[in-house]
Amino acid sequence: MDSSFSNIVPAPEDPILTVYFASRDDPSPLKLNLSGGSYRSEEEKPLVLQVVRRAEQQLANDMSRDKEYLSLDGLAEFNKLSAKLILGDDSSAVKKNSVVTIQCLSGTGSLRVGAEFLAKHNQERVIFVSNPTWGNHPNIFSLAGLSVEYYRYYDPKTRGLDFKGMLVDLGAAPSGAIVVLQACAHNPTGVDPTLEQWEQIRQVVRSKSLLPFFDNAYQGFASGNLESDAQAVRMFVADGGDCLIAQSFAKNMGLYGERIGALTIVCTSEDVAKKVKSQLLLVVRPMYLSPPIHGASIVTTILKKSDMYNDWTVELKGMANRILSMRKQLYEALQARGTPGDWSHIIRQIGMFSFTGLNEKQVRFIAKEYHIYMNYDGRVSIAGLSSKTVSQLADAIHAAVTRMA
Amino acid sequence: MDSVFSNVVRAPEDPILGVTVAYNNDPSPAKLNLGVGAYRTEEGKPLVLDVVRRAEQQLVNDPSRVKEYIPIAGLADFNKLSAKLILGADSPAIQESRVATIQCLSGTGSLRVGAEFLKKHYHQSVIFIPKPTWGNHPKVFNLAGLSVEYYRYYDPATRGLDFQGLLEDLGAAPSGAIVLLHACAHNPTGVDPTSEQWEQIRQLMRSKSLLPFFDSAYQGFASGSLDTDAHAVRIFVADGGECLIAQSYAKNMGLYGERVGALSIVCKSADVASKVESQVKLVVRPMYSSPPIHGASIVATILKSSDMYNDWTIELKGMADRIINMRQQLFEALQAKGTPGDWSHIIKQIGMFTFTGLNKEQVAFMTKEYHIYMTSDGRISMAGLSSKTVPHLVEAIHAAVTRVA
Numbered sequence: 001m002d003s004s005f006s007n008i009v010p011a012p013e014d015p016i017l018t019v020y021f022a023s024r025d026d027p028s029p030l031k032l033n034l035s036g037g038s039y040r041s042e043e044e045k046p047l048v049l050q051v052v053r054r055a056e057q058q059l060a061n062d063m064s065r066d067k068e069y070l071s072l073d074g075l076a077e078f079n080k081l082s083a084k085l086i087l088g089d090d091s092s093a094v095k096k097n098s099v100v101t102i103q104c105l106s107g108t109g110s111l112r113v114g115a116e117f118l119a120k121h122n123q124e125r126v127i128f129v130s131n132p133t134w135g136n137h138p139n140i141f142s143l144a145g146l147s148v149e150y151y152r153y154y155d156p157k158t159r160g161l162d163f164k165g166m167l168v169d170l171g172a173a174p175s176g177a178i179v180v181l182q183a184c185a186h187n188p189t190g191v192d193p194t195l196e197q198w199e200q201i202r203q204v205v206r207s208k209s210l211l212p213f214f215d216n217a218y219q220g221f222a223s224g225n226l227e228s229d230a231q232a233v234r235m236f237v238a239d240g241g242d243c244l245i246a247q248s249f250a251k252n253m254g255l256y257g258e259r260i261g262a263l264t265i266v267c268t269s270e271d272v273a274k275k276v277k278s279q280l281l282l283v284v285r286p287m288y289l290s291p292p293i294h295g296a297s298i299v300t301t302i303l304k305k306s307d308m309y310n311d312w313t314v315e316l317k318g319m320a321n322r323i324l325s326m327r328k329q330l331y332e333a334l335q336a337r338g339t340p341g342d343w344s345h346i347i348r349q350i351g352m353f354s355f356t357g358l359n360e361k362q363v364r365f366i367a368k369e370y371h372i373y374m375n376y377d378g379r380v381s382i383a384g385l386s387s388k389t390v391s392q393l394a395d396a397i398h399a400a401v402t403r404m405a
Numbered sequence: 406m407d408s409v410f411s412n413v414v415r416a417p418e419d420p421i422l423g424v425t426v427a428y429n430n431d432p433s434p435a436k437l438n439l440g441v442g443a444y445r446t447e448e449g450k451p452l453v454l455d456v457v458r459r460a461e462q463q464l465v466n467d468p469s470r471v472k473e474y475i476p477i478a479g480l481a482d483f484n485k486l487s488a489k490l491i492l493g494a495d496s497p498a499i500q501e502s503r504v505a506t507i508q509c510l511s512g513t514g515s516l517r518v519g520a521e522f523l524k525k526h527y528h529q530s531v532i533f534i535p536k537p538t539w540g541n542h543p544k545v546f547n548l549a550g551l552s553v554e555y556y557r558y559y560d561p562a563t564r565g566l567d568f569q570g571l572l573e574d575l576g577a578a579p580s581g582a583i584v585l586l587h588a589c590a591h592n593p594t595g596v597d598p599t600s601e602q603w604e605q606i607r608q609l610m611r612s613k614s615l616l617p618f619f620d621s622a623y624q625g626f627a628s629g630s631l632d633t634d635a636h637a638v639r640i641f642v643a644d645g646g647e648c649l650i651a652q653s654y655a656k657n658m659g660l661y662g663e664r665v666g667a668l669s670i671v672c673k674s675a676d677v678a679s680k681v682e683s684q685v686k687l688v689v690r691p692m693y694s695s696p697p698i699h700g701a702s703i704v705a706t707i708l709k710s711s712d713m714y715n716d717w718t719i720e721l722k723g724m725a726d727r728i729i730n731m732r733q734q735l736f737e738a739l740q741a742k743g744t745p746g747d748w749s750h751i752i753k754q755i756g757m758f759t760f761t762g763l764n765k766e767q768v769a770f771m772t773k774e775y776h777i778y779m780t781s782d783g784r785i786s787m788a789g790l791s792s793k794t795v796p797h798l799v800e801a802i803h804a805a806v807t808r809v810a
Contacts, residue, residue, distance in 0.1 A: 286548045
């Protein structure tokens with residue numbers, strides 16, 4: 001009997017994983033992995049927030065809790081609190097009940113459920129993502145049945161925003177097209193529009209009836225302030241138009257592996273929101289029936305108690321500040337070495353990642369000679385640096401830039 | 406501003422959920438919910454297994470545990486242990502590394518991921534499912550892009566298996582078609598083939614190159630024995646052929662809301678299994694990136710510790726025995742009351758559900774007059790019964806059968 005699957009070819013390896021495996025297999029005691037997407041402490045270790053451990057203990061010790069199925073839209077309290085977190089306590093959309101929020105599997109799950117809903121119900125099936133964007137975005141949207149187009153975003157010359165290109169490309173998009181906007185801490189570039197630029201983007205989006213789909217994976221993690229990091233989203237919601245928001249608690253609560261997030265769809269009326277919700281449930285049920293209880297319970301426990309919430313904001317600010325500090329240290333280290341080039345983008349960019357501007361040859365050189373691993377597009381995880389390793393990276397960058405084109 | 410979603414129509418409500426909603430709204434103290442798909446104790450309460458609480462405490466109190474992303478395919482030890490559980494510790498398929506196992510979101514998630522994989526890589530895109538089957542099955546497969554056909558299964562005349570019809574319909578299926586098989590405790594009928602019948606099914610399917618896709622949601626929960634309930638799956642695997650298995654820990658470990666399960670694909674060779682796994686990961690990543698850590702950690706903790714595993718088998722047998730006991734009590738009570746008809750199917754059927762044979766009108770009557778809630782196809786959840794409530798159900802069935810055609 002022949003295999004039914006003999007014609008299957010091995011899937012191409014994920015480029016980020018390739019880098020991870022190379023770093024894992026490097027025997028050098030000096031090796032440093034800056035390709036990952038999760039936060040590291042100053043001691044270069046993964047971090048579970050203290051408030052998360054407290055919440056988890058509380059839940060595990062509560063004998064009245066059970067493990068019954070959640071409803072299809074997840075934990076109701078979690079949904080309410082998540083919507084308030086991104087939209088603000090005083091959001092009129094929330095007060096009007098024109099917002100539908102359903103618990104999903106972190107950011108990815110929220111994007112996928114939202115995209116499947118849009119593929120079924122939106123007039124336009126084209127979705128615009130930034131160039132570049134997170135590697136998984138195009139796959140999520142294609143598999144959901146949308147066709148993916150790009151708008152200009154990163155300017156390699158300035159290592160900043162190609163704002164003109166972005167406005168031109170959005171302006172040329174077909175009316176009704178969906179546009180993915182990263183709410184803050186753009187992945188992979190770290191380049192965010194200013195508030196004034198966001199306002200101009202909003203105007204173009206609304207004037208062309210484009211449908212904004214926010215990917216909100218770093219609220220509070222970028223600037224250290226939950227409100228500041230939500231401003232772009234809130235600006236759009238305040239104008240009364242529709243939008244979708246994919247929210248993740250992977251980074252800002254360190255709940256990566258628990259897969260906890262939410263999809264919010266801001267509609268124009270309570271009636272529409274109810275119908276939209278019923279249709280979202282038709283997407284979820286044949287995908288995984290209902291979402292997992294654990295991560296949602298942890299988030300809810302923290303968000304609903306003001307002392308835990310406050311403790312969380314303190315730990316969150318701690319993470320964001322450490323990253324800002326690493327940016328500053330790296331920049332100053334390069335200045336001190338007189339490394340050729342303008343490295344100010346390192347402190348202008350924001351969030352976990354920096355698009356260094358290094359090319360693939362330089363990246364490979366750094367891996368080989370300095371045992372430091374980053375993505376081939378030059379993206380480094382600043383969150384993976386520590387005061388001890390900053391100088392190692394600065395030395396590596398200096399060598400790469402002066403010795404390799 | 407007009408909403409782009411104004412034309413979205415309200416989705417029809419899920420019939421099974423509708424039963425619970427109606428039950429919740431009924432003020433009668435005598436009300437009985439027999440629509441529930443989760444185990445209930447003799448006191449009518451949800452149950453969290455002792456061994457699950459122990460495992461969870463252990464995990465939560467271990468300060469070395471982190472919440473990093475787990476691999477796309479899930480926790481490695483969970484996957485190995487899950488494959489062993491369904492295939493047997495001495496399975497040659499496992500020893501020969503021919504099994505690709507991927508942690509998924511319970512049974513539903515495993516079915517959906519498996520179906521999407523087949524749609525992309527298998528030469529046939531039609532799947533045959535039993536008539537009747539779990540209400541969500543057709544949608545899971547349709548949304549994955551497969552077309553759904555039915556094979557005869559339940560015989561209302563005998564309230565048992567329409568074995569002739571089953572063999573005829575599978576015999577007429579196109580070569581290579583996928584066939585969904587409930588590994589044990591068929592939902593909704595409770596009707597399972599005998600071992601002899603399974604052997605005939607196996608021979609027929611292999612002769613027509615039909616690809617088996619097992620839904621194994623009740624291993625250990627049906628007969629009380631994990632090995633007995635795995636028999637059908639294992640005879641197929643023993644013949645060296647290929648199959649898919651969707652495994653759920655929702656019922657047998659009471660982990661409903663944690664969404665833990667596994668998709669196993671048994672292949673002809675280790676090489677094929679490895680390529681298959683790499684391709685299944687490409688289905689998972691754009692759906693939710695990677696599965697949740699908590700439920701899988703609980704399962705792995707229990708399965709790998711021999712005393713916890715033993716404790717689990719005892720609690721599992723306890724649940725299965727209580728359900729078998731309810732079947733016995735219901736049957737004997739109907740006999741004692743002299744209710745017209747042959748009610749032996751109640752003790753011949755197996756698992757959580759019984760297809761009573763009551764029709765829509767009789768069901769509606771029982772709900773209205775006796776406040777008993779079940780799905781309109783006459784399916785009752787034995788798990789929702791207790792010694793105290795059996796008499797009430799018997800009254801209702803007797804009345805329905807004697808007063809309503």
